Amino acid sequence: MTAVMLVQGGIAALYLAAVILLWSRQDRLARPAIALAALGFAIHFGLLAWRWHDIGQIPIVTRYEDLTVDSLMIVGLYLAVQWRLPELRQAGLLALSMAGLGLTWALFHNRDVFPMGPALRTNWLIIHAQLNSLAIGAGTLAAGVHLAWLAGRIDNPDTPALAGRLAAWAFLLWAAMVAAGSYWASLAWGRYWGWDPIESWSFATLMAYAFVLHLRQRPAWRGKRWAEVALFPYAMMLFTTYGLLLVRRSIHGQYLFQ
Amino acid sequence: MPWHGNRCGFLLRRRFFRLLASPVLALALLGLMLLAVLMGGTLPQTVRLSPQELDAWHQAWPLLSLWLERLGLADVYATTGFQFLYVALIVNLTAGTAAHVAYLFAWFRGETPGRFLHLSKLPPALLSLPDAGTNGRRRGSLGLAGLPLSHAGIVVIIVAALVNSSDRLGAHFELAEGEVLSQANGKLRLERGSRQIEGELDFRLRLDALRVEMEGGRFRELQARVSLQQAGGALRQETLAVNHPLRIGSSQVYLDKNVGQAGVFERTLPDGQRRRLLINFIQPREDWGSNWPLTRDETMVFEDIPVNFRMALTPGDAPSFRLTAERRGKPVFDGVLAPGEVADLGVYQLKFIGTAPWAGLYLASGQALKWIFSGFVLALAGFALHLLLHPRRLRLRREGDGWLLEAWTLRDDWRFERRWREWESGR
Secondary structure, three states: OOHHHHHHHHHHHHHHHHHHHHHOOOHHHHHHHHHHHHHHHHHHHHHHHHHHHHHOOOOOOOHHHHHHHHHHHHHHHHHHHHHHOHHHHHHHHHHHHHHHHHHHHHOOOOOOOOOOOHHHOOHHHHHHHHHHHHHHHHHHHHHHHHHHHHOOOOOOOOHHHHHHHHHHHHHHHHHHHHHHHHHHHHHHOOOOOOOOHHHHHHHHHHHHHHHHHHHOOOHHHOOHHHHHHOHHHHHHHHHHHHHHHHHOOOHHHHHOOO | OHHHHHHHHHHHHHHHHHHHOOHHHHHHHHHHHHHHHHHHHHOOOHHHOOHHHHHHHHHHOHHHHHHHHHOOOOOHHHOHHHHHHHHHHHHHHHHHHHHHHHHHHHHHHOOOOOOOEEEEOOOOOOOOOOOOOOOOEEEOOHHHHHHHHHHHHHHHHHHHHHHHHHHOEEEEEEEEOOOEEEEOOOOOEEOOOOOOOOOEEEEEEEEEEEEEEEEOOEEEEEEEEEEEEEOOOOOEEEEEEOOEOEEEOOEEEEEEEEEEEEEEEEEEOOOOOEEEEEEEEEOOHHHOOOOOOEEEEEEEEEOOEEEEEEEEEEOOOOOEEEEEEEEOOEEEEEEEEOOOOEEEOOOOEEEEEEEEEEEEEEEEEOOOHHHHHHHHHHHHHHHHHHHHOOOEEEEEEEEOOEEEEEEEEOOOOHHHHHHHHHHHHHO
16 A cells, blocks of 8 residues: 555545544534544645656646546635635535545545646646536535535525525536636647537536526525535536446546546 | 507517526526436447547447447537527527616615525614615625626527537648658548648748657657748747647647658659658557567559559668568569668659658647637636625615615525624524
């Protein structure tokens, strides 16, 4: 077992320990839970910084790196949001679980360095990939609020508005990711859109978020019914990012996620 | 009764406009679009499959593939239904944007639209008191412009995408080192849906040098030095690289990321004319730099008689070209040529000169492309405005002997509502 596996497994364990403390719903355990998550985040950040330094290129190309960065974004966004809005702490049950699972799943992928070809040596890759990670972070946080709300773990008059806002941020970041990818494709391949399976599913995820955001404007759909429906775009987001390449060939698989 | 008729017409028009701008219609269209795109992204789309993959798909699922084609699900994005969804979305978005703009004007006129949350008896300490007046104090008004801008941006994207798809040029071609592109005929392979281009091009493009570096079958570097001359312009040297297309007027040339080796020949015709001939061979990326023979079989027709060529090109420092040519089943030539050697094929002579690397290139043009990206920027900026700015209004008005403080805010302005609740509970 290598040092990286030990450190990464340790970070996942910290996140999962924080989940267990949050699960208890005891106020006195909330602070230690956040402290554990923050400690994990600091080591997680250090691990990625070390990899960046070690491989000499930004670590966003392989599936291992993608999962590790996405997990970091989820935890980073969760810590920032719960700091401003402590009543949303229970959203960490999903956010920290997903981050822990992501880090663990990353360990099952190849950790070798994937040399960046000419098509990947552009700032648009960094923008595109970071927006993707941010969107997944915002989407996970929104889904965490929806689930905690549905489970009765968050009960605040502002919860419906906050849940809607977070879903709207996930939509905006996902749309920006799609736009950045489209512009990059126009520079690299001379086509801004090709209805490739990943492009199609990204667009479908965008449509699904637009659908639930419009649905929220209907008076009958502003409560928990809406929160149930709003979990579908998040599931699509996860499938588009992590699942689709397992079952379909795509141009993304030729260049990334080896 | 004319008045009655006008009134009736007005009501009908208003009802029709409301239907077009309706959020329920938006939901229905978004739902249909979502379903269509999910099918397009999940079911095999015949235009995306190679001929071999298409055959395998037809053989493995004969009944399913037949029904998918009958239902238009084998090429979802080209169906009339999908195009109709585009148009319906444009109409709905435009009408919705107009309705949003009406809200915006009402807000600036001092009115408050119905969808705003009205909080009366607001604490004076909540926000610094505005001057008493008709319009009161406004904050974050630009946030109201967010959704109309965002929707207008999406309209721009869809319209520009439709214009682009009808006006688009997309053509692949190959150029070997030293070769010039000046004619469209026979050189450009147009993509499906591309507009036609024939005859002389309005530019001449010559590939001067190709730089290819491979590592483990992947490109580490791919660049081309080219000479470009536009109609009436001076010759200029440019570097063409991945992610850095070459702009030629309203068109762009891209590296297509496929490379190979070309056999370079001089062909002498029966009338004595000499012409340069290039025969391109695909070289697998993992074999780049090796001197293994590259093979290609071709059948060409000369004087209505097909001639079968079996060719093997060996690149490297000592290149060679092996050729077997058969005409009506009889061998015309069978031998190996070194640089400078000539094969007599009966209908003409072929002199082998050497080898040169070739690069695949892609010529594209679309006038509406910049509008598509402007639409993206507008849509994203508009939605960011909507999320970041919170339109609020406070107004002080006389009621009887006292003053009434009115406040308006959007329903999702949870910060405002929270402060109000905190004040109420503390009072």
